Amino acid sequence: MSSTPIVRTDKKQAILDSALQLFVNKGFNATSTASIAKAAGVATGTLFHHFPTKKDIMSQLFLSIKQEFATNMVSNTQFSGDIEQDANTLWQKAIDWAIAQPLKQLFFLQYSMSADIDADVRKQAMNSILGFVVELINRGKQQQIIADFPNALLLENCHGQYLAAIRFFTDNPHLGDDEIHRSASFKLFWQAMKA
Secondary structure, three states, rough: OOOOOOOOOOHHHHHHHHHHHHHHHHOOOOOHHHHHHHOOOOOOHHHHHHHHOOHHHHHHHHHHHHHHHHHHOOOOOOOOHHHHHHHHHHHHHHHHHHHHHHHHHHHHHHHHHOOOOOOHHHHHHHHHHHHHHHHHHHHHHHHHEEOOHHHHHHHHHHHHHHHHHHHHHHHOOOHHHOHHHHHHHHHHHHHHEOO
């Protein structure tokens, strides 16, 4: 990683961008707020003006990346009304995003299940930002296509399946466009969800 500061007119975003690189490359605990400020090209006081604690940086970074991920998944997506087909469309868009955003995906792989992200922040990301996934699950349950298990457990399972798939494609980038592997990743996910 280069030690050149990230030059941005938006200091808050520069802090988040720098934190992303440092958290992925050095880890949350090994990254100081001073190193984030230095990499962002801002004073430490500026960092604390925007984020009172390093944990606040982590939470905001997690939520902003989840929002970007969610926006990408639903933008220009034509939903057919067929639960399985719509789930597959979202799944494939999610995998595409992961392949196109390797640093952000590494962040998710490292921190999505980590105690460094508060459970309330993870819950907010899943229920608010990714609310369309909850809606799809609820419609699937109403139509008896998706298993009638508690939503919180289904959402954790969805998330775990997704993290496993992107770990596979991150470790095997040459298979990212392989139709057999992409299709199999969805089928494994779907088998765990269906009624």
